[in-house]
Amino acid sequence: MKKLVVIALAAICALSLFGCDNSKEKTEGDTLVMATNAEFPPYEYYEGDKIVGIDAEIMTEVAEELGMTLEIEDMAFDSIIAAVKSGKADLGAAGMTITEDRQASVDFSTPYTTARQVVILKDGSDIKTVDDLAGKTIGVQLGTTGDIYAGDVEGATIERYNKGFEAVQALTQGKVDCVIIDNEPAKVFVSQNEGIYILDEDFALEEYAIAVDKGNTDLLNKINDALAKLKDSGKLQEIIDKYISAE
Numbered sequence: 001m002k003k004l005v006v007i008a009l010a011a012i013c014a015l016s017l018f019g020c021d022n023s024k025e026k027t028e029g030d031t032l033v034m035a036t037n038a039e040f041p042p043y044e045y046y047e048g049d050k051i052v053g054i055d056a057e058i059m060t061e062v063a064e065e066l067g068m069t070l071e072i073e074d075m076a077f078d079s080i081i082a083a084v085k086s087g088k089a090d091l092g093a094a095g096m097t098i099t100e101d102r103q104a105s106v107d108f109s110t111p112y113t114t115a116r117q118v119v120i121l122k123d124g125s126d127i128k129t130v131d132d133l134a135g136k137t138i139g140v141q142l143g144t145t146g147d148i149y150a151g152d153v154e155g156a157t158i159e160r161y162n163k164g165f166e167a168v169q170a171l172t173q174g175k176v177d178c179v180i181i182d183n184e185p186a187k188v189f190v191s192q193n194e195g196i197y198i199l200d201e202d203f204a205l206e207e208y209a210i211a212v213d214k215g216n217t218d219l220l221n222k223i224n225d226a227l228a229k230l231k232d233s234g235k236l237q238e239i240i241d242k243y244i245s246a247e
């Protein structure tokens, strides 16, 4: 009887367009591996040797909802999608913006927050509006949406850094004219460095979500359900408020 069921299942798998890769299915008691780039305060950063921040806390809660234990893997931002695709990580949680390009290789959860791309400038800068960026040297973090947007600026030279902080350092050292980066890390970097400020005009609006491998609907649904619960209970907002003070 059991054999028959197995054969029937195999037949269904063979017929299914989506395949039956059970190895990916995560159940209670499993470890949930989160890929991130812990250089992105207040979403993920080191406190001693521990990775803390909004994403780390949200995903700890999500893992708990699913009866799993969260394990965080720190890597370069532009390695996260590859890690999720190869199965090295189950998900990417890294202040990651939903973009069409990324949607070709990963599936995104429902967004858990909105964000803005902003421009950081050095005191005395002649850049007064986003239009003034034309022809300037722009510092960005490699593979981020800031990097993508900078590519659309007419005549601009783009300097790419592995860490957002390194781009900001290049700005303070006068190596670049400005940095395009997400608003919350921008606020943290500006507060940690003398002589730089954020341009009043935003560059772009975005939404952050959790990335899972394309087609991993089982995990995606579980994450979405857990996120919905965290939203309803107010826990999600509580975590965000803990790291971001109201403006």
Ligand code: GLN
Residues within 6 Å of the ligand: 037, 040, 077, 094, 095, 096, 097, 098, 141, 143, 144, 145, 146, 164, 182
């Ligand atoms: N939100 C940006 C992106 O998704 C930057 C994320 C990051 O550097 N962690 O590209």
